[in-house]
């Protein structure tokens with residue numbers, strides 16, 4: 001079925017695949033699942049042991065429901081087999097191809113522990129690019145688009161596929177690494193770049209920098225299309241609106257990770273994240289019971305399988321991201337299912353504060369919806385005696401300095417409504433909170449554990 005993915009007419013819109021009836025699509029997914037399962041069982045020591053111990057083998061996967069019997073993997077399991085002193089350094093015995101077939105190294109950022117080392121063959125890498133092509137095509141990228149990449153290429157996976165996919169679609173790609181933010185903005189202006197890809201934090205930060213240089217992005221730059229990835233902002237309505245207003249551009253979310261690939265994206269209609277169900281299997285499980293959630297509107301954790309990635313297979317990966325299906329059909333005509341509100345935080349991120357479950361994303365939604373506040377904010381949770389204490393630090397724009405009391409009331413009310421908690425609000429001068437160019441860490445839990 002590979003011909004389904006590799007388009008020969010130069011288009012990355014495949015009506016046969018992308019509007020396939022669910023029943024037929026599930027048959028295709030079952031076939032692809034069985035292929036990667038068999039490959040891993042036969043070629044990866046790690047997977048072979050995992051499946052043998054569970055008493056499951058390729059012949060046991062006959063119906064779509066059988067997929068559920070396959071043991072899940074977690075980050076910690078990969079970490080355990082990788083590193084110094086282990087086979088196939090640094091990848092470990094999860095590797096399912098001979099070491100000399102590996103052409104690409106990437107690693108995770110390691111924000112939750114020792115990084116995961118990720119191996120790809122050239123074919124794997126091409127497949128990942130292919131997946132990104134579908135995202136960009138759905139977001140309106142076509143030959144003639146002039147893409148600027150305000151990103152330093154490095155060991156992290158971020159935006160490599162955007163670069164390659166841009167070229168593959170026929171766009172013109174300008175690498176903007178090494179330059180600082182000011183130089184990038186001037187280069188984008190000089191070359192009249194029409195699109196870019198970056199993290200939401202950087203998209204907002206660049207607009208701030210541009211304005212400080214006397215450049216108003218909607219008027220003085222030519223960017224009309226932005227793809228964001230790496231953070232949830234693209235699917236948080238208030239953050240999305242801020243980015244679109246700051247640039248006078250349409251902003252589209254794309255989701256993926258080092259271990260999985262580029263599994264989801266917003267199309268031009270921005271109705272939610274489409275899951276690329278031709279290349280990935282996304283399952284949603286109840287966090288407590290593990291029961292499969294197929295109905296819209298119920299949140300659970302994502303379990304994902306990447307089809308066809310051979311060097312370091314990703315099969316039933318328990319990502320711990322929280323997602324839910326959207327009942328709506330998208331006007332673009334795709335039958336690839338939609339997720340409502342993108343990734344709604346991580347199961348790990350949801351912390352209990354004063355006995356209430358708190359998702360940092362809910363705070364972002366409130367802060368970014370108040371126009372008198374800057375983009376940056378910080379949340380610090382501490383303990384005063386036995387009682388949890390939350391401080392929210394926000395920046396107030398210089399022209400609203402005298403309105404702090406009214407803003408505080410609005411913030412307090414909205415936070416109470418959305419998160420059910422009370423906060424100490426601290427106002428800081430505009431641009432005084434720390435900025436970061438990559439995954440920002442705005443939530444600090446300083447309570448003793």
Ligand SMILES: [Zn+2]
Nearest residue numbers: 267269330332
């Ligand atoms: Zn759509």
